[in-house]
Amino acid sequence: MLASLFRFKGGVKPPTHKAESTGRPIAPAPLPSRLVVPLHQSIGGTPKPVVAAGDRVLKGQLIGEADGWISAAVHAPTSGTVREIAMHVQPHPSGLDALCVVIEPDGKDEWIERQPVDYRLLPPEEVRERLQQAGVVGLGGAVFPTHGKLNPSKTVPMEELVINGAECEPFITCDDLLMRERAEEVVRGIAIFRDLLQPNKVLIGIEDNKPEAAAAMRAAVDALGEPFFVIQVPTLYPAGGAKQLIRVLTGKEVPAAKRSTDLGVQCFNVATAYTAWRAIAHGEPVVSRLVTVTGNVHEPRNYEVLIGTPMDELLKLATPHPDTDGIIMGGPMMGFLVPDIHVPVVKATNCLIAHNDRLFPPKAPEMPCIRCGSCAEACPHELQPFEMYWFARAKNFGKTQEYAIFDCIECGCCSYVCPSRIPLVQYFRFAKSEIWAREREKNAADGAKDRFEFKQFREDREKAEKAEKLAKAAAAQAAKKAAEAAAAAAAGDAAPATEAPVAVGAAEDPKKAAVAAAMARAKAQREAAQPKNMDAVTHEQEREMAAIDARREAAGIADAPPAAAEKKAD
Amino acid sequence: MDILLAIAIMALGAVVLGAALGYASIKFKVEGDPLVEKIEAILPQTQCGQCSYPGCKPYAEAIAKGEADINLCPPGGMEGVQRLADLLGREVKPLEAEEKPKQVAIIDEQTCIGCTLCIQACPVDAIVGAAKQMHTIIAPLCTGCELCLPPCPVECILMAPVSETIDNWKWKYPVVEIKPAALRDAA
Incomplete structure (x- = not known):
């Protein structure tokens, strides 16, 4: 296919640094001394632990059960013993703890019984469920549960399925190596997505700095006879952003506050397709992933790493230089320095970069914004970062939302080009999380107000009910007293015979007489009764x-x- | 004559406009006080009564009437005072009481005797339990108002600050690090 490509506005071309780690083939990382598997590794609910300390687990055994539909299961990466289920530091910029299952490997790497299936014989719901059970999530970095993206929309026909092999961020080469070495399984995985979503065409986008990967994918597509288009897209950061790649391949621009599925486009990463194929056709849940280990190391390389492997142990395999002073998870544009070098590799970890000041010189101090507009030119989402910065800095969050801060993908192009070295993305992240926190507080306050008002309503209602009851009781009492008084009056006038009061009462007041008669009857009855x-x-x-x-x-x-x-x- | 005509025109105008305004004030009458609603939206809805009014709405009404000051709400903090000042065009004042971090109540379930007094005291129905049964706090619903503390006969309720987790963690405001300049060797 030689259809013309489109382009997105903006973007930058940082040095790619990819050649360092593509020279060697993928190597399996040896078993680490212990595995710390966080339970919350994907967007959505936190899986519930289903094992306890002391349990023996097998490789691929479920250890965290998906909590809700948008949540993915977590599995034991190798066989061994569960040491503890405890809070451990996460590979997250906050450096905070979360619940993890700590497994001590027994060295046997013994699988549970795997159940390969032919997905074509299964109903689509079951394929989706199997993907959820296998913990398949988007491995491009967003870790959104894949099964949640495989429901074809009922209203919008699915036109294009975009497969993202662009891998635009510098240093990272794990998708490149995956496509070079395991193209066939990637293509088979794409076929699963195709069969579930039934798109008109399937477009595989690969940046043109990866000719070997593109050639391998083309060969695999031809060998399997699939009608997929392998398209080389110009190398321009961030061509691998979902919305940017969709724009380049299909010319469709996803509007603010809409999803690509509203335009009939769905997008998956190549590594996600690979794990989906392994999960369905081999019955292997996601227990490992490819991680590029590069930066300030002797032997940059891609490793097949078990989830939960401590990052410092993984980094040692590539023999880091002695001046390494930290680990960046992800690329240099969107990644972050991990808070602790012992944090585990998770499903979102695509790359570890050994950090030193030579590779990443410390940023010179921030200078005032000179309103040059370079950031707006570089922004791939056609936002105005200088305006958003202005308002984020002033904590005027309403205004930042007017400038569509939630369309920002935090790609870092604006910070990259800023001549005043302003950490723009940090300001935007700050503003976004403040807005989210406010939203949460507002919802909590609204809920509290509703419950308070309902409680008041309930108390008022109870008070009213009580008052009504009291009034009724008082009225009954008054009526009884009146009747007694009448009866007494009637009895005083009547003859002593019990049969007589009807006649006597009728002379005075028929109502009072009736009451008196009833009382007399009741008295007679009582007297007639026998124990x-x-x-x-x-x-x-x-x-x-x-x-x-x-x-x-x-x-x-x-x-x-x-x-x-x-x-x-x- | 001219003067009379002018007066007549002005009088006619006054009558017509007055009728229009009178009609509008009946037809487009706003129920309730919109200002009270705006003030209430800023208040944190803890219903704690620390402002000495029996709830956020009465306090909002008192502010709207000008009876109460805007700095009486400790859970709203200085930020709340600032927003009220912006809304009402009043002067920002420091808070009357000390600002506390957000807290949530915790019931020591071993000590709880199941008296239901705290359930009756909780303004936002955040405590579950029944007579002679253990009670517990639904933490996400607790506003940290401390109203359940005084009625408890066995003092089994304590307040704990809300801890930071990955889910509620916030990116910090970018701060420019200020480092001491390297001292130049005396030449």
């Missing part, structure tokens, strides 16, 4: 009771029970 235990009384007992009654009468207790009196009369 239930009087049916089967023997003569001896009767005699005894009669004697008791006689004694009571003699003692002057007049109020003998009527039933006994009646019995006595018999």
Whole structure:
């Protein structure tokens, strides 16, 4: 295919430093002394640990269960014993701890029973579920759970599937080596995505500084007879950004606050396709990844590294120079110095760069912004970094949002070109996290207000109900008193005979008379009632009771029970 | 004559405009006080009563009426005072009380006797439990107002500052590092 390519605005061309690590083939990293596997390695929910300290685990065994749909499972990278489930420092700019499963390898590297399947025989939902169970996430750096991106939209037809092999950031070569050495499996993985999403065409974008990778991919595509287009895109940072690559390959510009799927485009990294194929066709969950180890080292190289390997142990394999004073995770543009060299390799770790001042000279002090506009020219998202900087610096976050700060991909082009050496991206990250924190606080305050108002409403309702109940009880009491008074009045006038009150009452007040009659009837009924235990009384007992009654009468207790009196009369 | 005509025109104008305004004030009447709502949106909704009003809304109403000062809300902090000052065009004043970091209540479940007094005291329904059953705080719902502390007969509730995790961690404001200049050797 020789269709014309498009281009995105801006971008920079930093020195690539890629040749250093492409000279040697991929090597498997040896088993480390211990593995620290963080449970939260992807966007979305934190997986729940399903093993306990002391358990023996096998390679590929589930240790963290996905928590919700946008969450991916975590597996034991090798066989061994779980030492602890504890908080450990994360490869995160904050340097804070998170829950990790620490595994001591037993050296056998023994797999669980793997279940390879032919995905074409499975319904699409099951393929997606298997990908989630296997912990397949976007390995380009964003670590978004892959199964969540494989639901074809019902409203927008899927036009293009973009496979990202651009790898634009300097120093990083893990995708390059993956495509060179394992192109066939990458292409088979892409076929899974194609079959799930049913796009019109599949475009594989590779930067033109990787001719070997492009040739290997072309050969694999031809060998498998797939109708995929392998396209070499101009080398220009950040051509590997999803929105930039989509723009270059399809000419479509993803608008602010929309997703590429709204335009019928979906994008995956080549390494993601490879792990998806391994997960489905070999039953192997994501327990390792390719990591470029480069920078201030003797032997820069790509290693197949188990997730959880401490970074200092990995870096030692490439024999760092003695003046190495830190490790950068990711590339020099978007990466960060890890807070502690013992932090583990995670699914997002594509590259480790040994840091020293010769390779990365310390930045000269920040100077005032001279409004030259270089940052706006370099911005691949056509934003105005100098305006956003102005407002972020003044903590005027509403304004930064007006200048679309959330479209910023933090690629670092603006900081790279700034003649005043202003750390623009740091200002934008600061503003973004402040805005998020405010949003969280606002939501919490709104929730608290709703619950407070509901509680007040509930208390008022209870008070009203109580008052109503009290009023009802008071009314009943008053009615009863009135009735008693009436009955007393009626009884005073009536003849002593119990049958008479109806006639007497009728003369005074029919209502009062009715009440009095009812009371008289109830009294008569009460008197007529017999205790239930009087049916089967023997003569001896009767005699005894009669004697008791006689004694009571003699003692002057007049109020003998009527039933006994009646019995006595018999 | 001219004067009379002018007066008549002005009077007619006054009558017409007055009728229009009167009609508008009935037709487009705004229910409630929009200023109270704006003030309430700034207040942190802890319902803690530290401002001496029984909740955020009464305090907002008091501010709107001009009865209360804007610096009585410790959970809102200086930032809240600043935002209220911006909204109302008043002078920024230092907070009356000390500003505390955000806290959340924790019930020592071993000591709790299940008296339900804290549940009744919690203004935002953040405590679950039943009579003679252990109670516990739903931490994400707790506003840290401390209203559950005084009623507890066994003093099993304590306040802990909200710890920083990777999920709520924030990028710091870029600070220019100031280093002492290298001293030049005396020539």
